[in-house]
Amino acid sequence: MSLTDQFGRAITDLRISVTDKCNFRCVYCRSADPENHKPDHELLSWPELERIARILIGLGIRKIRITGGEPLVRPGVEDFMARLKSLGVRDLSMTTNGHLLADHCDRLVAAGMNRINISLDSLDPAKFEKITRTHSFNKVMAGIDRAQNSPLRPVKVNAVLVRGLNDDEVEAFAAFARERDLIMRFIEFMPLDADRHWTRELVVPAAEVQRRIEARWKLEPLPHERSETARKFRFADGRGEIGLIASVTQPFCGFCSRIRITADGKLRTCLFSKDDHDLRYMVRNGHTDANIADAIRAVVNDKEEGHRINQSDFVPPSRTMVYIGG
Ligand code: SF4
Numbered sequence: 001m002s003l004t005d006q007f008g009r010a011i012t013d014l015r016i017s018v019t020d021k022c023n024f025r026c027v028y029c030r031s032a033d034p035e036n037h038k039p040d041h042e043l044l045s046w047p048e049l050e051r052i053a054r055i056l057i058g059l060g061i062r063k064i065r066i067t068g069g070e071p072l073v074r075p076g077v078e079d080f081m082a083r084l085k086s087l088g089v090r091d092l093s094m095t096t097n098g099h100l101l102a103d104h105c106d107r108l109v110a111a112g113m114n115r116i117n118i119s120l121d122s123l124d125p126a127k128f129e130k131i132t133r134t135h136s137f138n139k140v141m142a143g144i145d146r147a148q149n150s151p152l153r154p155v156k157v158n159a160v161l162v163r164g165l166n167d168d169e170v171e172a173f174a175a176f177a178r179e180r181d182l183i184m185r186f187i188e189f190m191p192l193d194a195d196r197h198w199t200r201e202l203v204v205p206a207a208e209v210q211r212r213i214e215a216r217w218k219l220e221p222l223p224h225e226r227s228e229t230a231r232k233f234r235f236a237d238g239r240g241e242i243g244l245i246a247s248v249t250q251p252f253c254g255f256c257s258r259i260r261i262t263a264d265g266k267l268r269t270c271l272f273s274k275d276d277h278d279l280r281y282m283v284r285n286g287h288t289d290a291n292i293a294d295a296i297r298a299v300v301n302d303k304e305e306g307h308r309i310n311q312s313d314f315v316p317p318s319r320t321m322v323y324i325g326g
Contacts, residue, residue, distance in 0.1 A: 017325030253306025
Protein backbone atom coordinates (compact mmCIF):
# COMPACT_ATOMS: atom_id res chain seq x y z
CA MET A 1 0.00 0.00 0.00
CA SER A 2 1.40 3.45 -0.77
CA LEU A 3 0.20 6.99 -0.78
CA THR A 4 0.82 8.95 -3.95
CA ASP A 5 -0.22 12.40 -5.04
CA GLN A 6 -1.49 13.78 -8.34
CA PHE A 7 2.12 14.31 -9.48
CA GLY A 8 3.05 10.70 -8.86
CA ARG A 9 5.14 11.48 -5.77
CA ALA A 10 5.24 8.66 -3.22
CA ILE A 11 4.36 10.02 0.21
CA THR A 12 6.32 7.98 2.74
CA ASP A 13 7.44 10.57 5.33
CA LEU A 14 5.24 11.89 8.13
CA ARG A 15 6.02 14.71 10.51
CA ILE A 16 3.94 14.68 13.66
CA SER A 17 3.78 17.83 15.78
CA VAL A 18 2.94 16.59 19.26
CA THR A 19 2.59 20.07 20.81
CA ASP A 20 2.55 23.73 19.86
CA LYS A 21 4.15 24.65 23.17
CA CYS A 22 7.84 25.52 23.29
CA ASN A 23 10.30 26.57 25.98
CA PHE A 24 12.14 28.79 23.47
CA ARG A 25 11.01 31.98 21.70
CA CYS A 26 13.15 31.94 18.58
CA VAL A 27 12.82 35.26 16.77
CA TYR A 28 12.53 33.61 13.32
CA CYS A 29 9.72 31.33 14.50
CA ARG A 30 7.42 32.59 17.20
CA SER A 31 6.44 35.80 18.90
CA ALA A 32 7.60 36.82 22.35
CA ASP A 33 4.14 36.09 23.83
CA PRO A 34 4.59 32.98 26.07
CA GLU A 35 0.90 32.14 25.94
CA ASN A 36 0.42 31.87 22.16
CA HIS A 37 -0.45 28.20 22.14
CA LYS A 38 -3.77 26.35 21.86
CA PRO A 39 -5.70 25.05 24.91
CA ASP A 40 -4.89 21.41 25.74
CA HIS A 41 -8.33 20.10 24.83
CA GLU A 42 -7.73 21.22 21.25
CA LEU A 43 -4.60 19.09 21.00
CA LEU A 44 -4.83 15.43 20.07
CA SER A 45 -4.40 13.01 22.96
CA TRP A 46 -1.70 10.35 22.70
CA PRO A 47 -4.25 7.62 21.80
CA GLU A 48 -5.73 9.90 19.09
CA LEU A 49 -2.26 10.65 17.69
CA GLU A 50 -1.44 6.94 17.76
CA ARG A 51 -4.66 6.05 15.91
CA ILE A 52 -3.94 8.53 13.13
CA ALA A 53 -0.32 7.36 12.93
CA ARG A 54 -1.45 3.72 12.74
CA ILE A 55 -3.80 4.54 9.85
CA LEU A 56 -1.03 6.42 8.02
CA ILE A 57 1.47 3.60 8.56
CA GLY A 58 -1.16 1.30 7.05
CA LEU A 59 -1.21 3.63 4.04
CA GLY A 60 2.54 3.34 3.50
CA ILE A 61 4.23 5.86 5.79
CA ARG A 62 7.74 4.55 6.59
CA LYS A 63 9.54 7.46 8.23
CA ILE A 64 8.17 9.50 11.12
CA ARG A 65 9.73 12.60 12.61
CA ILE A 66 8.40 14.00 15.88
CA THR A 67 8.30 17.79 16.08
CA GLY A 68 6.60 20.56 18.04
CA GLY A 69 6.75 23.42 19.24
CA GLU A 70 9.28 21.56 21.35
CA PRO A 71 8.30 17.86 21.55
CA LEU A 72 10.19 17.17 24.79
CA VAL A 73 7.99 19.56 26.78
CA ARG A 74 5.03 17.17 26.39
CA PRO A 75 5.13 14.38 29.01
CA GLY A 76 4.69 10.90 27.55
CA VAL A 77 6.48 11.53 24.24
CA GLU A 78 8.85 8.57 24.74
CA ASP A 79 5.96 6.16 25.36
CA PHE A 80 4.25 7.48 22.24
CA MET A 81 7.43 6.90 20.22
CA ALA A 82 7.74 3.37 21.59
CA ARG A 83 4.15 2.78 20.40
CA LEU A 84 5.06 4.04 16.94
CA LYS A 85 8.07 1.75 16.85
CA SER A 86 5.88 -1.22 17.78
CA LEU A 87 3.61 -0.32 14.84
CA GLY A 88 6.52 -1.00 12.49
CA VAL A 89 8.01 2.43 11.79
CA ARG A 90 11.50 1.79 10.44
CA ASP A 91 12.90 5.29 10.71
CA LEU A 92 11.92 7.30 13.82
CA SER A 93 13.49 10.66 14.58
CA MET A 94 12.89 13.94 16.35
CA THR A 95 13.63 17.62 15.91
CA THR A 96 14.36 19.24 19.26
CA ASN A 97 15.82 22.49 20.53
CA GLY A 98 18.03 20.38 22.78
CA HIS A 99 17.24 22.12 26.07
CA LEU A 100 15.82 18.91 27.65
CA LEU A 101 17.74 16.41 25.53
CA ALA A 102 20.45 15.42 28.00
CA ASP A 103 17.71 14.39 30.47
CA HIS A 104 15.58 12.50 27.91
CA CYS A 105 18.18 10.95 25.60
CA ASP A 106 18.36 7.49 27.19
CA ARG A 107 14.58 7.13 27.21
CA LEU A 108 14.34 8.24 23.58
CA VAL A 109 16.91 5.62 22.60
CA ALA A 110 15.06 2.99 24.65
CA ALA A 111 11.84 3.97 22.83
CA GLY A 112 13.50 3.03 19.54
CA MET A 113 14.41 6.43 18.15
CA ASN A 114 17.09 6.09 15.46
CA ARG A 115 18.39 9.58 14.80
CA ILE A 116 18.02 13.19 15.89
CA ASN A 117 18.04 16.80 14.68
CA ILE A 118 19.05 19.44 17.21
CA SER A 119 18.54 23.16 16.57
CA LEU A 120 21.50 25.45 17.35
CA ASP A 121 21.39 28.89 15.74
CA SER A 122 24.53 30.36 17.25
CA LEU A 123 27.82 29.21 18.81
CA ASP A 124 28.00 32.51 20.68
CA PRO A 125 26.11 32.24 24.00
CA ALA A 126 25.11 35.91 23.98
CA LYS A 127 23.77 35.76 20.45
CA PHE A 128 22.09 32.43 21.21
CA GLU A 129 20.18 34.19 23.99
CA LYS A 130 19.22 37.02 21.60
CA ILE A 131 17.87 34.55 19.01
CA THR A 132 16.09 32.09 21.34
CA ARG A 133 15.19 34.49 24.14
CA THR A 134 16.45 31.90 26.66
CA HIS A 135 19.61 31.22 28.71
CA SER A 136 19.86 27.63 27.46
CA PHE A 137 23.14 27.61 25.50
CA ASN A 138 24.94 25.26 27.88
CA LYS A 139 21.92 22.95 28.15
CA VAL A 140 21.77 22.62 24.37
CA MET A 141 25.50 21.93 24.13
CA ALA A 142 25.08 19.28 26.84
CA GLY A 143 22.23 17.81 24.79
CA ILE A 144 24.47 17.59 21.71
CA ASP A 145 27.20 15.93 23.78
CA ARG A 146 24.70 13.43 25.16
CA ALA A 147 23.32 12.61 21.70
CA GLN A 148 26.82 12.10 20.28
CA ASN A 149 27.58 9.73 23.16
CA SER A 150 24.45 7.70 22.44
CA PRO A 151 23.55 5.16 19.71
CA LEU A 152 21.56 7.85 17.84
CA ARG A 153 22.96 8.23 14.30
CA PRO A 154 23.22 10.48 12.55
CA VAL A 155 23.24 13.45 14.90
CA LYS A 156 22.37 16.52 12.86
CA VAL A 157 22.64 20.09 14.09
CA ASN A 158 20.39 22.60 12.33
CA ALA A 159 20.97 26.34 12.07
CA VAL A 160 18.43 28.67 10.49
CA LEU A 161 20.52 31.46 8.97
CA VAL A 162 19.12 34.99 9.06
CA ARG A 163 21.04 37.80 7.37
CA GLY A 164 22.40 40.23 9.94
CA LEU A 165 21.69 37.87 12.85
CA ASN A 166 23.90 34.77 12.57
CA ASP A 167 25.16 34.66 8.98
CA ASP A 168 28.58 35.73 10.28
CA GLU A 169 28.92 32.28 11.87
CA VAL A 170 28.88 30.10 8.73
CA GLU A 171 32.58 29.28 8.95
CA ALA A 172 32.39 28.77 12.72
CA PHE A 173 29.52 26.30 12.29
CA ALA A 174 31.53 24.45 9.63
CA ALA A 175 34.52 24.27 11.99
CA PHE A 176 32.16 23.00 14.71
CA ALA A 177 31.03 20.15 12.41
CA ARG A 178 34.67 19.22 11.79
CA GLU A 179 35.67 19.38 15.44
CA ARG A 180 32.65 17.35 16.58
CA ASP A 181 32.38 15.07 13.52
CA LEU A 182 28.69 15.75 13.12
CA ILE A 183 26.38 16.91 10.36
CA MET A 184 25.89 20.68 10.38
CA ARG A 185 22.86 21.76 8.35
CA PHE A 186 22.18 25.28 7.19
CA ILE A 187 18.49 26.06 6.67
CA GLU A 188 17.32 29.03 4.61
CA PHE A 189 14.93 31.29 6.55
CA MET A 190 11.36 30.65 5.36
CA PRO A 191 8.32 32.96 5.48
CA LEU A 192 6.64 31.10 8.35
CA ASP A 193 7.58 33.34 11.29
CA ALA A 194 4.86 34.52 13.67
CA ASP A 195 5.95 38.16 13.59
CA ARG A 196 5.97 38.21 9.74
CA HIS A 197 9.42 39.81 9.59
CA TRP A 198 10.55 37.54 6.73
CA THR A 199 11.91 39.27 3.63
CA ARG A 200 14.01 37.87 0.79
CA GLU A 201 16.89 40.08 1.91
CA LEU A 202 17.06 38.17 5.19
CA VAL A 203 17.61 34.86 3.38
CA VAL A 204 21.22 33.63 3.22
CA PRO A 205 21.30 31.56 0.01
CA ALA A 206 22.69 28.02 0.31
CA ALA A 207 24.96 28.76 -2.65
CA GLU A 208 26.62 31.54 -0.63
CA VAL A 209 27.06 29.22 2.35
CA GLN A 210 28.68 26.59 0.12
CA ARG A 211 30.96 29.17 -1.50
CA ARG A 212 32.13 30.53 1.86
CA ILE A 213 32.86 27.08 3.29
CA GLU A 214 34.66 25.97 0.12
CA ALA A 215 36.84 29.07 0.41
CA ARG A 216 38.27 27.40 3.55
CA TRP A 217 37.84 23.67 3.06
CA LYS A 218 37.39 21.30 0.13
CA LEU A 219 33.93 19.71 0.07
CA GLU A 220 32.89 16.52 -1.69
CA PRO A 221 29.21 16.03 -2.63
CA LEU A 222 27.52 13.03 -1.01
CA PRO A 223 24.79 10.96 -2.64
CA HIS A 224 21.29 11.75 -1.45
CA GLU A 225 17.80 10.41 -1.96
CA ARG A 226 15.76 12.63 -4.30
CA SER A 227 13.16 13.28 -1.60
CA GLU A 228 15.72 14.45 0.94
CA THR A 229 15.59 18.12 1.85
CA ALA A 230 19.35 18.63 2.20
CA ARG A 231 22.16 18.56 -0.34
CA LYS A 232 24.99 16.89 1.54
CA PHE A 233 28.77 17.28 1.46
CA ARG A 234 31.65 15.81 3.38
CA PHE A 235 34.93 17.53 4.13
CA ALA A 236 37.46 16.02 1.72
CA ASP A 237 40.15 15.94 4.39
CA GLY A 238 38.23 14.16 7.08
CA ARG A 239 35.56 14.66 9.76
CA GLY A 240 32.14 16.16 9.62
CA GLU A 241 29.51 16.85 7.02
CA ILE A 242 27.52 19.80 5.76
CA GLY A 243 23.88 19.88 4.71
CA LEU A 244 22.31 22.73 2.74
CA ILE A 245 18.51 23.09 2.90
CA ALA A 246 17.75 25.61 0.18
CA SER A 247 13.95 25.73 0.54
CA VAL A 248 13.70 29.26 -0.88
CA THR A 249 16.47 29.62 -3.46
CA GLN A 250 16.61 26.01 -4.77
CA PRO A 251 13.22 24.44 -3.91
CA PHE A 252 13.14 20.63 -3.73
CA CYS A 253 9.37 20.23 -3.97
CA GLY A 254 9.51 18.10 -7.11
CA PHE A 255 10.35 15.00 -5.11
CA CYS A 256 8.62 15.91 -1.86
CA SER A 257 7.56 12.82 0.09
CA ARG A 258 6.28 14.62 3.20
CA ILE A 259 2.98 15.30 4.88
CA ARG A 260 2.32 16.64 8.38
CA ILE A 261 -0.08 16.19 11.26
CA THR A 262 -0.37 19.26 13.47
CA ALA A 263 -0.74 19.02 17.25
CA ASP A 264 -4.41 20.00 16.92
CA GLY A 265 -5.06 17.18 14.44
CA LYS A 266 -4.91 18.88 11.05
CA LEU A 267 -3.43 17.12 8.02
CA ARG A 268 -1.17 19.43 6.00
CA THR A 269 0.17 18.26 2.66
CA CYS A 270 2.78 21.01 2.48
CA LEU A 271 4.58 23.30 4.91
CA PHE A 272 3.02 26.16 2.93
CA SER A 273 -0.47 24.69 2.51
CA LYS A 274 -3.21 27.28 2.60
CA ASP A 275 -5.66 24.65 3.84
CA ASP A 276 -5.83 22.37 6.86
CA HIS A 277 -7.76 19.10 6.76
CA ASP A 278 -9.47 18.30 10.06
CA LEU A 279 -8.71 14.72 11.11
CA ARG A 280 -9.41 15.57 14.77
CA TYR A 281 -13.10 16.08 13.94
CA MET A 282 -13.21 12.66 12.24
CA VAL A 283 -11.40 10.97 15.14
CA ARG A 284 -13.73 12.54 17.72
CA ASN A 285 -17.01 12.09 15.81
CA GLY A 286 -17.29 8.38 15.19
CA HIS A 287 -15.60 8.05 11.82
CA THR A 288 -14.11 4.63 11.13
CA ASP A 289 -10.47 4.01 10.32
CA ALA A 290 -11.55 3.26 6.76
CA ASN A 291 -13.35 6.65 6.51
CA ILE A 292 -10.25 8.42 7.79
CA ALA A 293 -7.96 6.48 5.43
CA ASP A 294 -10.18 7.42 2.46
CA ALA A 295 -10.14 11.07 3.51
CA ILE A 296 -6.35 11.00 3.80
CA ARG A 297 -5.92 9.42 0.36
CA ALA A 298 -8.16 12.08 -1.21
CA VAL A 299 -6.35 14.94 0.52
CA VAL A 300 -2.89 13.59 -0.32
CA ASN A 301 -3.89 13.14 -3.94
CA ASP A 302 -4.48 16.90 -4.10
CA LYS A 303 -1.09 17.73 -2.51
CA GLU A 304 0.34 21.02 -3.81
CA GLU A 305 3.01 20.86 -6.50
CA GLY A 306 5.22 23.00 -4.29
CA HIS A 307 5.51 26.22 -2.38
CA ARG A 308 5.04 29.46 -4.31
CA ILE A 309 7.55 31.60 -2.40
CA ASN A 310 9.21 32.64 -5.65
CA GLN A 311 5.95 33.40 -7.44
CA SER A 312 4.46 36.91 -7.44
CA ASP A 313 1.17 35.59 -6.01
CA PHE A 314 2.83 34.05 -2.95
CA VAL A 315 0.95 34.59 0.32
CA PRO A 316 2.41 33.13 3.53
CA PRO A 317 0.10 30.53 5.13
CA SER A 318 -1.97 31.79 8.08
CA ARG A 319 -0.55 28.97 10.20
CA THR A 320 3.01 29.78 11.29
CA MET A 321 5.91 27.39 11.93
CA VAL A 322 5.30 26.76 15.61
CA TYR A 323 1.79 25.52 14.82
CA ILE A 324 3.03 23.28 12.00
CA GLY A 325 6.29 21.80 13.27
CA GLY A 326 9.46 21.69 11.08
S1 SF4 B 1 7.50 23.35 0.51
FE1 SF4 B 1 5.88 21.83 0.54
S2 SF4 B 1 6.07 20.67 -1.36
FE2 SF4 B 1 7.95 21.83 -1.06
S3 SF4 B 1 9.32 20.41 -0.07
FE3 SF4 B 1 8.31 21.58 1.55
S4 SF4 B 1 6.52 20.42 2.12
FE4 SF4 B 1 7.26 19.62 0.17
